[in-house]
Amino acid sequence: MKKWMSAAALLLPLGAASTALANEGMWQPHQLPALANELKALGLELDADSMTDLTAFPMNAVINFGGCTASFVSPKGLLVTNHHCGYGAIQYHSTAENNILETGFLAKTPAEEKAPVPGYKIWITESISPVTDQVVGAVDPALTGAAYAEAIEQRTKALVAECEAEPNTRCDVYNFHHGAQYFLIKELEIKDVRLSYTPALSVGKYGGDIDNWMWPRHTGDFAFFRAYVGPDGKPAEYSEDNVPYTPKRFLKVSAAGLSDGDFVMVAGYPGRTNRYRTAEEVQTYFETVYPQAKVLREELIDLIKASSEPGSDARIKYEGTLAGLANYAKNYQSMIEGYAKTGMLAAKQTDQDALVAWIQGKGDRAAKYGDVLAQLDGLVAEQWAHAERDLILGYLRYNQMTTVAQRLYRLAKEKQKPDLERESGYQERDWDGFKAGLERMDRRFDATVDKAMLHHLLMRYAALPASEREPSLDRLFGLSGQVDGAKLMTKLDSMYATTELGDVATRLAWMEKGPEAFEQSADPFIRFAVAHYDTAMAKEKKDKELEGRLLKVRPDYMAAIIAFNQSQGRPVYADANSSLRLTFGTVGGYSPQDGLVATPFTTLEGLAMKATDQVPFDAPAKQLELIAKGQYGEFGDEAVGSVPVNFLSNLDTTGGNSGSPTLNGRAELVGLLFDGVYESITGDWAFNPELNRSIHVDSRYMLWVMKYLDGADNLLDEMEIVD
């Protein structure tokens, strides 16, 4: 038998084959100096040290866009993010009569910009300070379970309160390495953010859910907003007197773009990864949690579609919900497929076995870490003992009536405590957001759809065996014995017909009331919230107990992993936790499967080839004409032979990175991160250098659309565009 390189070795990332630094890693800014030499070799032209200064270029231009990332691209507070990150705001401003989601929107002057959506804010990270000693170090180590979790929470709340004494500041204590380290992150909060420009849906969401997570891709996934502050330059609530914010730093936008193999980096707010889970957790998620959650999402999608006509007001209200449900239904499907195909569990088991062997090696390791894995797996088993029930009841969050009633009653109860002792989400600092949520609900709520979802989830719950049932729920909705769907619907009909929570003024009024008012209310959903309260609190208490126990065990497990990696000379980055991170790599394609290679750039011509007259491939006629004429303007690329539309890189990104500025070695904006390829979805659990690829909008396509398709010259003029 001859010996050759295995076929898998051929799947090496095309652009990265010659680079020294593994592109895996979502690094905290303070880690960069340690990586400086490697980053320089990879193509970083800036001084790595300078990137640790959050008040300087380029980091100060990177914005936390609430679940997404954005960046300043002009001295007048203009910021760019993904179309899908601005989707909710664009949808908020759309009506059946003036559907700017569909047509696109351009404010030719600041005066035409769309007033902010209630509660939409942005945040600029100003400092990140290590506070592990002030959190863990200040808690009695003898505490366990819920008491320990609550003590940690008290400490973080105290630090947050102290920090937020400074006006217009949002502070949070972030847990890194699952409780091993804590950092206090201080952000400047800007409250007046207006929509400046969005391309049409047929550009910004071209390819829609069909192309979502897919390559080849041709999506113009960008939208522009503008940050406003008071006349004094300080953050302020929306007012006509407000003026555009002058950011400390903004990014130049590159019209020169990138080539295959070029260095790129992304700065942003990746949400969550699970790179340090145990094999048992991996198995539980991929064999139980994701398959069940996928089914629930698909059921809810079908239900929403069945209970709202396409194009109706009701459907428009649920477009965002549908997009979110579909996005993760596809994500979970890919997780399940990838898990089966890539041998992820076996690989994780191998890594874990190596860790265990190392622990059982020399020194005091066995004493320190010997039983940590068994302890952790025991807690994980406890956590998922009622997986199906917990998932079904978890998806009840999509039902707005039960959710809003429970949140309002909870607020009334929490208000009885001193602010620092209130549950997170119900403190004074949260009230503005709470109120905005109550206001926004009108734009996202339809009673028929909401009722259909509640009915479906309750019927799913009612089919569970007796051991999985919650008596208060069964009693409240009459779910004992053989449940009659029609009878349940009659009950819900009556509840929805009677409740007044559909009215925004009523909802807002409840924010001000005390628990007694709730307890005396005849509103059926308020009554549900009151009656179910003790059960919900008991569940929360149980969860907190588990959380506290995990908060003791996971840091030990992480300490073992970190020590093991350090013993091998491998730097360790923390799992994503929505805090500011950087990832470095190169432009390049990959082989999604045997016999196929994905090349790193797509073109205008490829966009036109996909076009049909049907959503989501209904490219605007004018765009197709420009392409047919080959009108690339100054944005064409000789090697690509066209205007590059989207491109691939081997950067390590995940949800939350959406909208992140993609930067070249000089930190010029060369694109926007907006997605990962299908094969990289499992990357949240295990980064695979052969298959993990991020998808970016090319800055040249963005500029081309702005200039030739949408005539956004006013914005182009205020941006600094470089070659």
Place this chain on the structure above:
Amino acid sequence: MKKWMSAAALLLPLGAASTALANEGMWQPHQLPALANELKALGLELDADSMTDLTAFPMNAVINFGGCTASFVSPKGLLVTNHHCGYGAIQYHSTAENNILETGFLAKTPAEEKAPVPGYKIWITESISPVTDQVVGAVDPALTGAAYAEAIEQRTKALVAECEAEPNTRCDVYNFHHGAQYFLIKELEIKDVRLSYTPALSVGKYGGDIDNWMWPRHTGDFAFFRAYVGPDGKPAEYSEDNVPYTPKRFLKVSAAGLSDGDFVMVAGYPGRTNRYRTAEEVQTYFETVYPQAKVLREELIDLIKASSEPGSDARIKYEGTLAGLANYAKNYQSMIEGYAKTGMLAAKQTDQDALVAWIQGKGDRAAKYGDVLAQLDGLVAEQWAHAERDLILGYLRYNQMTTVAQRLYRLAKEKQKPDLERESGYQERDWDGFKAGLERMDRRFDATVDKAMLHHLLMRYAALPASEREPSLDRLFGLSGQVDGAKLMTKLDSMYATTELGDVATRLAWMEKGPEAFEQSADPFIRFAVAHYDTAMAKEKKDKELEGRLLKVRPDYMAAIIAFNQSQGRPVYADANSSLRLTFGTVGGYSPQDGLVATPFTTLEGLAMKATDQVPFDAPAKQLELIAKGQYGEFGDEAVGSVPVNFLSNLDTTGGNSGSPTLNGRAELVGLLFDGVYESITGDWAFNPELNRSIHVDSRYMLWVMKYLDGADNLLDEMEIVD
């Protein structure tokens, strides 16, 4: 505006960019000397002249496998073709108890080989002689319409009869360039062809209908048969005394295989192309015929599936029919998509405009060809005036009861004429095949399925407007007014309950009876055939009239096209017509769409990555073990890094080429042609060098499966395997 190469230019065939000869063209052997220099430059090592000798190497080893192609690969009459070409025979030998279609089959000795399927024959082309003068030249030029068509038919029948006076010979006059040229093709007919070896369905049809027409591909689409002759070496009917046939020539099989860019050629029997149709014909086919036919096929597929349980005897009987229906449903879908995407109609119109401009140029061209296009388009419009009705009634051929009854009665009627005047298909030379068809029907027929199809097609027909109806059909099945589906089914129930045509002896007995017996029969399907006879004959007469008119006009149109091409120095090959052709090109990938490149080889590891435990990706466990062990044996390829499974070339092939030997420059067998990629399906109408790619089984994969998976050492030993 800067100027660059267009993005389309980047899609150049990867392997062929530097070759001189366009790979388009299905050449007749006698045309090769004119291409000799170009073929040598491309990589042909044999003398092109030698390939015109059909009795010599390599052409004599190429076999007409009845709608497919095969080739001799041993001195003992062993021949190889595609699994999907042998599918019918393999299915014929499969039962629910011993399902060799599923398990595969290997005769360890010739005695174990499976007896021939009735009517299965193979043919070896012995000579191809130009006979245009004896056909067209011998017909009175004043004849028109049906009279002309019949006169041409009489001439070809006379030539065939004369040629077939020699025993064991099949002769046919083939029409080239749509009636401009005729060739008499003489073939040696071998009647005893036995199944020697087939891999399991999960190898031979790996990927099934999902992967059909697709790349990447991992199909082991091969099967082996053996030709037998009488003890005197002459073709003979099946007998235990028969001995393996000794072919004049056979092909060596390469274990060395090919690399990207290597020369390849395919010799085979491509069925039909439409490269010289008018723009109006293109539009009719792509906008009317294919869309309607696709729907009918999908309806029949659903119907067969709904009326036969998976795994049941009934379903097994219809697997071949289902495969055929699905194959072309997908083909038509691709046609429709390709038509919309590639601007085929516009390109055809441009070519046609150039032809028209040339005709209107100097000399006597306008006089010779001036009105030929208008005449042709007039006839085409007439031909498709009742497209939907004709398609629905055309698909009635899938209903076996009406078809067999009509064919039997027709035979009785034709027998009253002298043999040479009988309609083709009913002459004495056709009777053996006719009888075999009647016998085979038992293996392909289930009354419930057959009835469901008849009911469906009649209901479809009954929904047509009055202008499209045939009174005799309406009367016979009671289809006037508002048709009641249940009532029609009751009628069909009674017909199927009463008929005796389901019995093979009864069917065979009818072959011997005269028309009077039919006319007095009470069998409901015989009664249908008799009552519908005049209508069917009138339709046939009308079709023949049109055929005669087309036979006068198309040759003139082709003469104009040939003269136009010759004026540009372009050689002209004829549309495929199931006669022996050769096509030349290179191994190479392509870009199926912007942002993706198909690479030319797939691997064992890619096969394993596709594997699930579900049909059609249920690769045998033993195969997956061999792959996991990396047991490539002597068949691995260093550049590919594995055993190559399938590969791509830019050869110009179509249906009928299936099973064709793929040959290197020395005419060693390096693979078997078995499919084209999805984007090349429209190639039957317009060859696109950027997108037309053929898919081949790599000889190394075939040998690997034979040696390591199926232990077919007895066959490997008799083959001449070369490095």
